[in-house]
Amino acid sequence: MLMNLFIPGILAVLFSFLNYHPIPGFKSKAEKLAQNFIVLDSHIDLPDRILGRTNNMSIWTEGQFDYEKASSGGLNVAFMSIYVSSSKNGHDAYNHANDLIDLVEKICRSYPYEFAHAYDVADVRTQFHSDRISLPMGMENGSPLNGDLNNLEHFYNRGIRYITLSHFKSNDICDSSTDPEQPHNGLSEFGEKVVRRMNELGIMIDVSHVSDATIEHVLELSYAPVIASHSSCKNFTPEFSRNISNDLIERIAEKEGIIMVNFGNMFQNHEASTNFNKMRQGLDEKQLEPGTVEGDEFMEQFRKEYPIEADIKEVANHIDHIVELVGIDHVGFGSDFDGIGSFVPKGLEDVSKYPNLIDELLKRDYSNEDIKKICGENFLRVWKAVEEVAH
Numbered sequence: 201m202l203m204n205l206f207i208p209g210i211l212a213v214l215f216s217f218l219n220y221h222p223i224p225g226f227k228s229k230a231e232k233l234a235q236n237f238i239v240l241d242s243h244i245d246l247p248d249r250i251l252g253r254t255n256n257m258s259i260w261t262e263g264q265f266d267y268e269k270a271s272s273g274g275l276n277v278a279f280m281s282i283y284v285s286s287s288k289n290g291h292d293a294y295n296h297a298n299d300l301i302d303l304v305e306k307i308c309r310s311y312p313y314e315f316a317h318a319y320d321v322a323d324v325r326t327q328f329h330s331d332r333i334s335l336p337m338g339m340e341n342g343s344p345l346n347g348d349l350n351n352l353e354h355f356y357n358r359g360i361r362y363i364t365l366s367h368f369k370s371n372d373i374c375d376s377s378t379d380p381e382q383p384h385n386g387l388s389e390f391g392e393k394v395v396r397r398m399n400e401l402g403i404m405i406d407v408s409h410v411s412d413a414t415i416e417h418v419l420e421l422s423y424a425p426v427i428a429s430h431s432s433c434k435n436f437t438p439e440f441s442r443n444i445s446n447d448l449i450e451r452i453a454e455k456e457g458i459i460m461v462n463f464g465n466m467f468q469n470h471e472a473s474t475n476f477n478k479m480r481q482g483l484d485e486k487q488l489e490p491g492t493v494e495g496d497e498f499m500e501q502f503r504k505e506y507p508i509e510a511d512i513k514e515v516a517n518h519i520d521h522i523v524e525l526v527g528i529d530h531v532g533f534g535s536d537f538d539g540i541g542s543f544v545p546k547g548l549e550d551v552s553k554y555p556n557l558i559d560e561l562l563k564r565d566y567s568n569e570d571i572k573k574i575c576g577e578n579f580l581r582v583w584k585a586v587e588e589v590a591h
């Protein structure tokens with residue numbers, strides 16, 4: 201009798217151990233699915249992290265993305281973020297974006313068997329069969345346009361396939377969700393032209409980072425579906441303006457768009473997001489920047505007192521929530537790896553860990569077909585629709 205209770209318990213412990221400590225050569229169901237399906241991540245901040253450093257991307261690096269980690273995690277498509285900080289404007293912003301694009305081109309040139317550019321959905325599918333990781337590009341912040349619509353075409357020709365209209369500060373295109381200054385109440389006049397031209401060229405409009413009024417304005421104007429490339433659900437973090445409300449998730453889905461769930465701890469739960477907000481305030485007050493010795497020390501001390509933690513189950517909760525609200529077709533992965541520093545959930549620390557998240561979804565009774573959609577097919581459907589509107 202006792203054994204009847206005991207054996208299932210031992211098996212459960214054994215399975216969960218094997219899940220996180222796989223035996224070499226043995227693949228779990230989740231790992232097999234990650235290898236068989238296209239796994240796409242719409243936001244990886246590698247270029248800005250390694251700009252100006254020599255880094256061999258084909259082997260292991262200390263960062264959250266490299267070829268070895270990506271292939272063991274089954275990652276096939278990694279949108280490289282061409283991230284331009286709100287502190288850069290005008291020609292500075294334009295030049296910085298071009299430098300980052302040069303860097304992605306250099307990676308593809310230097311490691312042609314590992315990485316390849318992807319300019320459309322067809323490239324992604326072809327490269328999936330050749331074991332090369334596709335590196336399409338999304339520009340995070342519209343400031344590099346430098347107020348000139350012609351620059352949209354320039355960046356399209358250089359391979360940019362989505363633009364996050366703003367970053368932390370409002371700009372000449374639109375209001376940002378994290379800026380107390382909201383000069384446009386949504387999109388500016390120039391921003392409206394940008395949205396229309398993006399539709400014509402086939403550049404996806406990314407509403408992560410922008411204010412709710414901007415999202416509504418974009419949804420009214422855009423002929424094509426829109427994406428949120430790295431945001432989660434405000435439902436779990438009402439005070440965290442980077443996440444998206446239920447109402448806007450529904451409206452993005454009505455337009456056939458997609459929410460790509462951010463993995464960062466601060467996006468996952470109330471405690472982590474409020475403590476993160478407090479930490480940012482502290483950094484601002486002391487005029488410290490993350491990534492500097494003083495800034496990092498401040499953050500380390502702060503986190504000891506005010507935890508900013510989450511685990512992989514919470515990321516799955518955000519996926520569940522979007523599915524419950526709007527169905528299976530409007531959710532995917534937008535990790536923000538290499539941009540969220542050490543604020544990564546337990547079990548989901550870098551690009552080798554997508555199988556852990558897939559395993560969590562399997563435990564929640566998602567079918568293989570559902571998982572295939574979440575892993576990449578949902579996003580590819582949206583990208584294809586944006587290409588079709590342009591044509």
Ligand SMILES: [Zn+2]
Binds near residue numbers: 340409430539
């Ligand atoms: Zn971001």
